[in-house]
Amino acid sequence: MVLQVNYKSGQPVYLQVVDQIKAAAASGGVRTGEALPSIRPLAEELRVNRNTIAKAYAELESQGIIETIPGKGCFLKPNNSPLKKEVRRKLLIQEIDQTVVMAHHLQVPRDEFIELVCDRLDALEERKQANEIPKPS
């Protein structure tokens, strides 16, 4: 998992870390039960304050994506949201609605939009497969 901070994006640095770890988790860049880098080395690697990484990890923990085991570090939890299915759907719909509005303003028609969504899902699936441990045959 390689993380990168971009100060020009305007997005708070801790949220960039949160998003990238979530993306890595979705694509298999980090696996369930795997340890995340500890705070100080990651802070030094990214050249950011340890407060920033601590805040990112606290946010990931509150979203139920990682768990902290005292004295051991932070680990990726199984992808098992405690939220009810309707709630999860609603959260996703909010995000999709925003994208749909954006597609309208960028003049991307319906068919093309759906095609793009399928492409992106495939791309994620591909990255996931590339990250998979080859099964012993």
Added chain:
Amino acid sequence: MNDASAIIEIKGLTYAYSRAEAVHDFSLTVRQGRCYGLFGRNGAGKTTTIKCLLNLLRPREGQVRVFGLDPSRHEVEVKRRLAYVPDHVAFYPWMSVRETLNYLASFRSHWNLDVERDLLNRFRLDAGQPTAALSKGQRTQVALIAAICPEPELLLLDEPTSGLDPIVRREFIETVIGAYQEGDPGNRTILVSTHLITEFEGLIDEFTIMDRGREVMSLGADQARERYQKIRARFIGEAPAVEFKGALQMSRKGRELELIANGEGPQILEQLRRLAPESLTTEALTLEEVFVAALK
């Protein structure tokens, strides 16, 4: 003076060297656990402000509190709990690095030898070398090691990287800050004054820009990068000569328009979209660009 988590509180500080006023009605609050930047050009009043925190200078007016204490009345108590690295570091030239660290440790009630050993190794410093033989960068490294080994509650760094070559300074400032904060996460506070802002991008949580002794602005680093945007628009024909409310700076070159927005980015973008540009991009300003924009 009532913020319990404030490690440094300055209110209405004024200081003058004979008639020349160096700091005027300056206020600053640094809360516990923060890495706080004091940004300003040479002569902005940064060092004077820090010296007032250390009772090296007595304020003409205003109030200064460190750990809730008045440094002029509780000088020993205040200095016992902090460490200060001035912009020019001087050691006794006849002492070795080892002797220098032992000498400095003798003034402290506590000294973390593990941190000392770790950082001497990481900086590849030869403890047997006389300090007179050290380069400027190595002298600063020794001073920073000496500052964090007592594990103070507050670290005051005055232009810690000025005069060092870029490779050296990029390397060690975060190593030192990381080692310092790691000892007691969330509780150790840093105030760093600098005009080399790019080096500290990412390390700084919050900052104050000062100019000619006055506060220009105080903001969180993330907030600053969210608020300050550079907007670029390119048009099919000549860029329209329109006024934009809330634009800090604007330059027009042929078909292109570049604006700096402070918080009014969305309104300016909306106004630009109605002018149907061929392309429209935004990016956040870096802290250094925010600094330059604020002082223009």
